Every structure is written in C-alpha cells, then in structure tokens.
Amino acid sequence: MSQQSHFRFEPFPQSKALMALRKEVRCFLGDEEKQGSxxxxxxxxAGFDRGFSKRLAARGWVGMTWPKKYGGHERTAMERHVVTEELLSAGxxxxxxxxxxRQSGPVLLRFGTERQRELYLPRIAKGECTFCIGMSEAGSGSDLASVRTRAVPVEGGWxxxxxxxWTSNAHRAHMMILFARTASVEEDRRGGVSQFLVDLxxxxxxxxxxxxxxxxxDFNEVVFDEVFIPEDMLIGTVGNGWNQVSSELTYERSGPDRWLSTYFLLRQLVAHTARQPSGSSHVATGRLVAHLWTLQRMSLSIAGxxxxxxxxxTEAALVKDLGTGFEREIPDIARMVVPELERLGADHNGVLQAALERATLHAPSFSIRGGTREILRGIIAKSMGMR
Structure with missing residues (x-):
C-alpha cells in the first residue's frame, strides 16, 4: 500500500489588509475591556455573553463569509480566521x-432549504440565535454511525x-442541529442517518x-420523548446525514479553538519564564511557543x-489531533517549569495557579470533543493508504 501523504498545507501570506483587520479587532477588544464588558x-x-456576541455582530464579525442576502458580509475565509484568532487568543x-x-450556519448554507436559510441565518448573523450540536450519545462515543436516537416519519413530519x-450549552441554546437515525442499522449503517433543525x-x-x-x-443530556419535528425542518435529504456531518466536522476540527483553549495559561507561563529565566524553562516554554506558531500556520493554511x-x-483531522495534544501538554509543562511550592508561595503566580488548575481539570476533554484521537488518526491513516 502506498503511504504517500496528500496533505496540502501551504503558506498563506498575510496582506496589509489582514494585518489592519487584526489591529481593528485588538482595538475593539481593548475598548471592551476598558469598559468592563x-x-x-x-x-x-469559553465565556457565554449574548450582549458581547451582539456587539461583535454589529461590527460584522459574525457570519462574516455568508452572502449579504442572509445577513452575512461576504468577507473571505482568511478574514474570518484572523478575527477568530484574535478573539480566541484574547479570551x-x-x-x-x-x-x-462556526458550523451550524455553514451547514444550512450548504445543505439547507431557502426557507431555512432565510429564517435562521440573519438571526445568527445578528448574534440573536444560539445553536448547539446534537451528535454524541451515551454508548456511541465518536462512532456516530451507531447513534440510536430515532426519527420516524409521521404525517407532516417526524x-x-x-x-x-455532552451537548454543550443546550440549556442556553435556541436551536439544535440533530443527527438522528432514519433507517435501521441493518438497512444502512451510514446511509440511514439524517439531520434536522430542532427548536429546543x-x-x-x-x-x-x-x-x-x-x-x-455547560454540558447537558437532551432527552427527546416523541418530539414532533415538522417536515420542513429536515436539513438536506433523508439518509445524507453522514456526508453532511462529515463536512460539518471539518469546520469544528480545523479552527484556532482547537489549539487556543489553554492559551491564557501559556501566556502566564511565558511571563513567569521572563521573570525567572533558566535554561530548562526557556527550552520548555520555547518549545511550546514553536508548536503554537506551527499550528497557527497550519490552521491559516486550512482557512486558505x-x-x-x-x-x-484530512488536514482538519491532523490539526485537531496535534492541536488538542498541544493543549493538553501546556499544563504538564507548566507544572514542570513552575513547581507547586513556587506557584503557591508567590503572589504574582496566583493567576498562573488559577489558570493551571482550570486547564488541568479540562484537559482530559480536549482530545475527545470534536472526535477522539483514535477516530482522527484513522482518518489520517486512511488518507495515507495505511488502512
């Protein structure tokens, strides 16, 4: 079997316009911070603030790449990436x-009906409509083809x-894109699933x-007990859910959110190293920063x-696997560079300690959300002809 990779990572130069956009976002965030928002x-x-999202939307930074007729702004994927990177790195x-x-709007743009686009995309672009993801189930893990939530056709719908x-923010969301089985596993394991818009x-x-x-x-279990979904809330076509979800997961896996979850801790670690330099701390922290820039370049390439x-x-799977591994490594390196007695014994390390505690508790989830490492590496191996 051939083991030749088909990865297409290529450098994507940042223009003066993109640099100006970065500056614009940083100025906005600085003003928001000064105002105490x-x-x-x-x-x-990870913070949830509807008011903040609406102010971003007013600047044209939600639904950036979407057509104007749906409330979008017809900006480029690179422009959206720059805005996203600045927002996430700032926290x-x-x-x-x-x-x-990130993904619900693009799914509707690609697979939704015109009525669905007209109804939901403008609300999303105004920061007025929150979505959650209805994929994972107990006992299924990352094997989405084994989902058991069932949609049965009835008069007028399903x-x-x-x-x-593990449905993040379902308790705050207005809508869900639901991945459900519309045919038995025996009939068609991957062809028997579909997607629906669900009013929560x-x-x-x-x-x-x-x-x-x-x-x-922020996690939730969402239970459906004979819930009626109108027929015009089917996304795409019956049985095409697997292909649609595969496309959707590309958006979930490739962005800066997969390598910036513990960026606040990395910043504290860099600041500590600057205050108390040593050969070992420089090497360890420098290695993390080098990895950060590599992931940033790979993610920019995907935006291109x-x-x-x-x-x-495949590239999205690779960035997600490397990115979440990087996120999990940061708290491990922080504990090594700044021993516990040193963290607890200095006032200036209080923020670092708080960041480390939170990152340590959340780190186990990083390599699970959006697809486990085993699933991602299977995708990568298949693209290289290894399975």
Missing part, C-alpha cells in the same frame, strides 16, 4: 454565537425519541444539566483551502 481570565474563550466570551457561526449527551422549546424535550470535573455545568472551495477533511 469582559475581563481575560483562566476560562479563556473573549464568544460561546453565545460560536457553534452557530417523531423523534432518544437522547443526546418543542414539547417533549427535557434538558438535564451535567456537572463536569471542574464543577461547571476553505477560501478556495476545498474541503480539507
């Missing part, structure tokens, strides 16, 4: 619009029963909060591919 902290970009609270802007798990206020839906290891409750109309499935 947000404060950078250990949670990074801005973007979660209220994040899923809708009747759904089942449950989705629909009768028969129960949302149960799940507290994570850090004591936070998207701009050219290429769907980089």
């Amino acid at each position: 947000w404060t950078p902290g250990p949670e990074g970009w 801005a609270p973007v979660r209220a619009h994040w899923v809708a802007d 009747r759904v029963s089942g449950a989705k798990l 206020q629909s009768p028969g839906i129960t949302i149960n909060g799940i507290q994570n290891l850090a004591g936070e409750s 591919m998207l701009q050219q109309g290429i769907t980089p499935y």
